[in-house]
Amino acid sequence: xxxxxxxxxxxxxxxxxxxxxxxxxxxxxxxxxxxxxxxxxxxxxxxxxxxxxxxxxxxxxxxxxxxxxxxxxxxxxxxxxxxxxxxxxxxxxxxxxxxxxxxxxxxxxxxxxxxxxxxxxxxxxxxxxxxxxxxxxxxxxxxxxxxxxxxxxxxxxxxxxxxxxxxxxxxxxxxxxxxxxxxxxxxxxxxxxxxxxxxxxxxxxxxxxxxxxxxxxxxxxxxxxxxxxxxxxxxxxxxxxxxxxxxxxxxxxxxxxxxxxxxxxxxxxxxxxx
Amino acid sequence: xxxxxxxxxxxxxxxxxxxxxxxxxxxxxxxxxxxxxxxxxxxxxxxxxxxxxxxxxxxxxxxxxxxxxxxxxxxxxxxxxxxxxxxxxxxxxxxxxxxxxxxxxxxxxxxxxxxxxxxxxxxxxxxxxxxxxxxxxxxxxxxxxxxxxxxxxxxxxxxxxxxxxxxxxxxxxxxxxxxxxxxxxxxxxxxxxxxxxxxxxxxxxxxxxxxxxxxxxxxxxxxxxxxxxxxxxx
Numbered sequence: 001x002x003x004x005x006x007x008x009x010x011x012x013x014x015x016x017x018x019x020x021x022x023x024x025x026x027x028x029x030x031x032x033x034x035x036x037x038x039x040x041x042x043x044x045x046x047x048x049x050x051x052x053x054x055x056x057x058x059x060x061x062x063x064x065x066x067x068x069x070x071x072x073x074x075x076x077x078x079x080x081x082x083x084x085x086x087x088x089x090x091x092x093x094x095x096x097x098x099x100x101x102x103x104x105x106x107x108x109x110x111x112x113x114x115x116x117x118x119x120x121x122x123x124x125x126x127x128x129x130x131x132x133x134x135x136x137x138x139x140x141x142x143x144x145x146x147x148x149x150x151x152x153x154x155x156x157x158x159x160x161x162x163x164x165x166x167x168x169x170x171x172x173x174x175x176x177x178x179x180x181x182x183x184x185x186x187x188x189x190x191x192x193x194x195x196x197x198x199x200x201x202x203x204x205x206x207x208x209x210x211x212x213x214x215x216x217x218x219x220x221x222x223x224x225x226x227x228x229x230x231x232x233x234x235x236x237x238x239x240x241x242x243x244x245x246x247x248x249x250x251x252x253x254x255x256x257x258x259x260x261x262x263x264x265x266x267x268x269x270x271x272x273x274x
Numbered sequence: 275x276x277x278x279x280x281x282x283x284x285x286x287x288x289x290x291x292x293x294x295x296x297x298x299x300x301x302x303x304x305x306x307x308x309x310x311x312x313x314x315x316x317x318x319x320x321x322x323x324x325x326x327x328x329x330x331x332x333x334x335x336x337x338x339x340x341x342x343x344x345x346x347x348x349x350x351x352x353x354x355x356x357x358x359x360x361x362x363x364x365x366x367x368x369x370x371x372x373x374x375x376x377x378x379x380x381x382x383x384x385x386x387x388x389x390x391x392x393x394x395x396x397x398x399x400x401x402x403x404x405x406x407x408x409x410x411x412x413x414x415x416x417x418x419x420x421x422x423x424x425x426x427x428x429x430x431x432x433x434x435x436x437x438x439x440x441x442x443x444x445x446x447x448x449x450x451x452x453x454x455x456x457x458x459x460x461x462x463x464x465x466x467x468x469x470x471x472x473x474x475x476x477x478x479x480x481x482x483x484x485x486x487x488x489x490x491x492x493x494x495x496x497x498x499x500x501x502x503x504x505x506x507x508x
Binding site: 136137138139140141160161162163164166170171172183184185246247250252253254273274 | 312316321331334397398400414438440480481506508
């Protein structure tokens with residue numbers, strides 16, 4: 001009977017590995033592979049995720065096989081056979097396990113640092129295009145500084161959605177804000193670094209573009225930012241991935257990656273609509 | 275003195291109900307001076323099912339102007355002096371959500387009159403009249419659901435928004451009188467069927483506030499009352 005259990009453990013281990021392996025290496029066939037990466041930093045994140053998956057997968061399989069081996073070997077042990085313990089007892093067993101798992105975690109962390117650092121530990125280049133993103137229930141709005149290159153100050157008391165003043169600009173008194181361009185979609189030029197300044201109007205939200213490999217929360221009261229460079233022209237979905245209220249399911253916007261030429265004319269068009 | 279007038283009006287009600295709704299008319303035009311803020315194009319790209327309904331993009335409607343400095347969507351009503359009316363009209367007022375826009379932008383209705391809210395879109399709306407005097411409520415309306423029916427008990431100008439689509443804005447002007455109208459695209463308005471008397475006429479514009487004028491009319495005359503609002507560029 002014990003031998004049957006050992007075989008079942010091995011079968012479960014293989015069966016569990018199949019979807020993960022197909023997901024990662026044969027994803028196109030079953031449309032499960034992550035969407036194409038359109039960012040300059042995304043490959044590092046994808047590689048890191050693959051590494052994590054491979055290491056965790058191999059550890060999982062190894063653990064299952066060892067378990068199956070012991071079940072097989074000792075399944076017919078007689079009731080009065082001698083019980084062997086780990087050399088040094090339970091204390092050293094725990095220490096050995098912690099050292100093994102800890103090394104693995106540490107290694108993943110150190111390797112993962114590279115991917116993380118490209119997004120969070122290096123500042124955006126000074127010539128990056130500054131765009132402000134505002135998340136509010138239940139839409140994203142984006143703001144470009146206009147011809148003067150300066151964003152007008154925000155005055156929450158001036159927010160007037162009926163007049164499309166979603167950011168709370170004060171054009172009557174604040175000259176910088178008069179040429180600010182506010183849009184409902186995020187259009188950006190391809191192959192140029194974008195410095196996205198993030199600001200929440202009400203509650204916590206999140207900026208997630210799968211193709212950009214970026215997911216960053218908006219936190220009310222915190223000035224957060226991300227920077228990225230998109231490389232492929234196209235239209236992608238920006239979704240809120242932080243449950244923010246009743247209309248959360250409908251909180252989205254579009255990321256429109258354009259050629260520099262198209263972007264310039266788009267911005268001009270939007271400026272005329274303000 | 276007051277008793278006599280009460281008695282007289284009661285008598286006239288008995289003798290001839292027609293006298294209560296007299297034949298005098300107040301008409302006029304609403305205009306502005308100065309430069310009004312430019313209407314802004316509404317970006318509804320996040321809701322493609324609505325965006326595709328507008329071949330030319332729609333603009334904000336907080337201030338709607340016409341030729342010769344005329345001002346549309348101004349609620350003009352008799353705020354004092356109108357005879358008390360007991361019941362609200364039985365006909366409902368309809369407020370439609372279509373193409374992620376409130377149509378019309380401003381509605382005027384009587385206290386106690388039925389308001390029907392229709393969702394003509396393929397997306398959910400969540401209408402939210404931000405009432406302060408009346409009871410505040412907000413209701414979700416998925417596509418295909420029957421019209422909502424609501425009533426407001428007290429006089430109030432209520433800003434209305436959609437909790438799902440931040441650009442959607444409108445106003446409910448809930449009034450105690452049934453002598454009200456909205457200025458047309460040319461700014462003109464007409465308050466007909468008034469008995470002789472002394473009235474206070476109020477004009478309300480959502481961004482520019484209210485203006486009042488007193489007017490006395492007698493018999494079947496038509497009096498002209500014009501309103502001029504000061505427009506603000508921002």
